[in-house]
Amino acid sequence: MSQTDTPPTTGVLPEFVAPAANDTDRTFSLYVHVPFCVSRCGYCDFNTYISPDLGPGASHESYADTAIKELEFAADALEQSGVDAKPLHSVFYGGGTPTLLAAQDLNRILQRARELFGIEPGAEITTEANPDSLSAEAVQILAEGGFNRISMGMQSSVSHVLQVLERTHNPDNVHAAAAWIRDANLDLSLDLIFGTPGESITDWHQSLDAVLAVRPDHVSAYGLIVEEGTKLAAQIRRGVYPNTDPDDQADKYLATEERLTTAGYRWYEISNWAYDPQEQGIHQSQHNLAYWRDQDWWGIGPGAHSHVAGVRWWNAKHPAAYASRVLDNISPAIGREIPDDEARLLEKIMLGVRLSEGLELSVLTAQSESEAQEALAETRRLADQGLIQTAALEDGRIVPTLKGRLLDDAITRQLAGF
Template sequence: MRQPFEVYVHVPFCIRRCGYCDFNTYTALDLGEGASRANYATLACLEMRHVHAWQEAHGIHEPPASTVFFGGGTPTILPAEDLVTMLDTVRELWGMEEHAEITTEANPDSVDREYLHTLRQGGFTRISFGMQSSVPHVLRTLDRTHDPRNVIDNVRIAKELGFEVSVDLIYGAPGESLADWCASVQTAIELGVDHISAYALTIEPHTKMGRQIASGQIAAPNDDDEAAKYEIADAMLSEAGLQWYEISNWAAPGHESRHNLGYWRNVDWAGIGPGAHSHYGEVFNVADPEQQDAKAGVEIAASASTAEQACSLRAWDIPHPRVWAVALANHRVPWQGYELISAAENAEEIIMLGIRLHEGFDLDAFTERTGRRITNYVVDSLVEEGLVTRDGERIIATLRGRLLNDLVIERLLDSLE
């Protein structure tokens, strides 16, 4: 029996690119001729059909989708009917679990009651609003253009319509004080949402903000400042009844993002849209390491030794919408590339993803699944240093361990036998 299956749909469009953004997104100016938002839903549905045909040709018979997530970019830049059309195609091709979680990200300025009502009627169950901050000068620094009042209004409307609601926050923006951050967290709490994500600001050199930092126009994020803000968020959110379940995510019990939990548990997912990533376990018959589906036009080739060890595959779509559309027109799954993940690499991924979760990391289950073992000496030393706690064979990161997550992962990986 295959593990749960998820679908991610990437909508790579924004009205304006935020200064810190490193995601695969495009404004109208970026797109150039030959690419359009108007036919995006049609093309995404075509990719779904190609992907489904490729799966079937490679013996991948997925169960009904347990979650579907529309991310971006700004999915709600498209008409609500387009999002519903894409969701309907997922339902047609793969089916949908009863009580499946169906989420879209949303810019607070891009939706209203009518828009949200259309989504709810079309089967969406969850909305994640990009709030980022409640402080105007912080929003300006981040190049966020939404009106903070629209967050309050649209969260209220979404709750009235029966959605589960999440908001995203970003901490560490240049010029953001501890008081500013406390105000943003408190505002998010007072919205009465089920779920809050809080992410440290990370800056890539080629972004607008990266160039501003390099030229000395603004200060770079400070690690100590971000650590202090993480501790503030954890304390305030916990006090409000939202429990951390992943390093950057807090939720009321039973309202965790099931889609994101699937990523951290390393389940199968199909990524649809320019730049989207996909992940599959046990993709092909190891006795036949080269398979091709003429209709989908994707060939998986590996040496016999690699095929025997491969336990999953990761693939990524062509990033630019125009080139992606050309591949679809040529009846191809529009992958830019793929890689086979060996058993050893898969074991490392399980550690890196699993230790992020509040449910903890089960040492016995890890050994049973991978044939590898983490030495007790290293686990005991992590406990002694206050980085993890241990309950039988399950280890869970402490607050200090969450702040030093990279160190914990490094120590666990180094201990593998």
């Protein structure tokens, strides 16, 4: 079974971590969580807060200093753990809405990370943003500070859909913000949500039209998941809105694939497409690929999760509790997990079958002879069902077909239970 415990306040990692983490094939990335929002969307269950001031070290004005202090703590903890310093493979600011902080503060955090760890040449450095949280000046400051990519939360271009989601931005501002991003020579990614209650297929095509008019470098499109505890879940329970419809979401996913592929985008993860008409593998999110490929990263901020060589830990969730620990020079981490072999295999399967590069068949066959034979038989059954690509399987990879992308949970269940 996986081992769960409370990590030491020093942040020092178990002794077995260093040899694996120091493998030159493993990359190291940085995630910075900024928990502030102007308002809370009805569907959102992320760790976000509306108040701009949640106490010492947890306000808009002081947050950058707290994040920098955790960065310094991280560098020291890794050194004390015997983990060699590696330049950052990617940096991603998420939230919340990171661009509610001053662009200069986002740059200060990035600069301190650069001083402590270094950054690989050409590394992807991204911040999330809402259309209404950007200005031409702020985008230019971010570009000058080293950011080269902005991931903008568009969700929909249809006003009544945004209203159900309780998104407060003006959809027309997407075009203005995109122009500022282009003027600063930054890459642009747009995030979409399909399957919102009341959203017609015509509405969804209107949103896709708006995306293609902007011509982003990257598109993420996720089917709406109604999370328990959210305002939207309560509204659906009371009958204010109908529940989501899996068939409706499947139709919209297929429309997304058709429209984006025709326009030169290529899927590389079930919910992600990169503009890549020549199929050269460009514009894919290197930070998210690091997650999906089981690489290493340190998560800065309240509720942020980290992973280094098979050890996972997570920070105190509330910004005040997080900041208090950081300011007291102790680890903000309050929980840690060391997954066992069975849990890690399941995770590799879940992530691998979502990618166009697929899951290496050797992941399943590197077991006993009988288990390897059973795994091979299961993959052949999946190919016969049209869920994975036969040609890729012959090359030793498990890659979902379009049908399989709609039924990826079924692929995972069958592979995990062979």
